Amino acid sequence: MTVVGADGLARPQWASVDPMLREYYDTEWGMPVRDEQGLYERICLEGFQAGLSWATILRKRPGFRSAFADFDPDVVSDFGPDDVERLMLDPGIVRNRMKINATIQNARATVALRGEGGLVDLVWGFQPVDTPRPREQSDVPTVSDESKALSRALRKKGFAFVGPTTMFALMEAVGIIDTHLVTSHRRGTSGVWPH
Template sequence: MTRCAWAGTDPVYIAYHDTEWGVPEWDARALWEKLILDGFQAGLSWITILKRRDNFRAAFAGFEPEVIAGWSEPEVERLLADPGIIRHRGKIEATIGNARAYCELGQDFSDWCWSYVDGVPIQTDRESQADVPAFTPLSTQMSKDLKKAGFRFCGPTIVYAWMQACGLVNDHVTECPRREDCAAMAGTAA
């Protein structure tokens, strides 16, 4: 069996693929962190984000939405000066706005996210990376609903990548040994 081709040969990517990607995530704060990081990834490679993830966590107060929701221009300026993260004003401001949207959602973010798949990860049957779509009707709907709730940097492609990363969708290809592992963690047989 062969792991998903996107993992390549970089040890950081391989470790991410083999231990995190596709593992069902139920923690609301962790789901939010991953959505924010996927938004920062827009226009960049995921490896760029992975290699700076610890810097992001330090800069963004451990991705505690309740803390970030109270931030304003001084924190934006501090973050724009931080060489350890992606210094993009729009993405930084979106993160603060997304923290506010998270806090105002009116329900647990994990429950909200998992309701789109009825609490059970979607198990796909893709034979190769070429079979994996960039987005789906479901990621498009989630994106629209996130935007309606006040979130930004959450288009259908970002949302689908996030759904894959958080295990809402098990998109490990059929030959990847992690496919069965992630299906078992989800309580379903692939």
């Protein structure tokens, strides 16, 4: 079910209360991300989000960008043990050693993928032939055959914190699928899927 805001626009419940989440929903979520750095960032942030709320990650996104060199894979791939210790002391990010190490590992895997067509082609290669058309939030799946396959493919290439549910959330966030509720003002705005 969507909630109609004071601006007359219909959004899902999660995007209708917090102004930061509303802005993210209205301008970013579900829009196509087709550049390497952008996809690498989203993969890492979705990994950091595991077990936490997306609002927590979004609030800390400026800190993450500062800590991880704007998610430049070439820079982050050179991070070593001293960088991990520095990041573990950074209050601007989620200080989880496994997730920090995964971000560095994912940078190295992203760089290595360039010789095989690159991260963008790999991730977008799992776009399904159809997208969900949810009427209620409860109709939105949390995993799909494609997100399971993407998870396996990324793990095979050395990525970490890329489980099937996390990859489904990524596919929603970067426009590979459109899980906007059919009554939402954002449904079909990505240009990837018809309304």
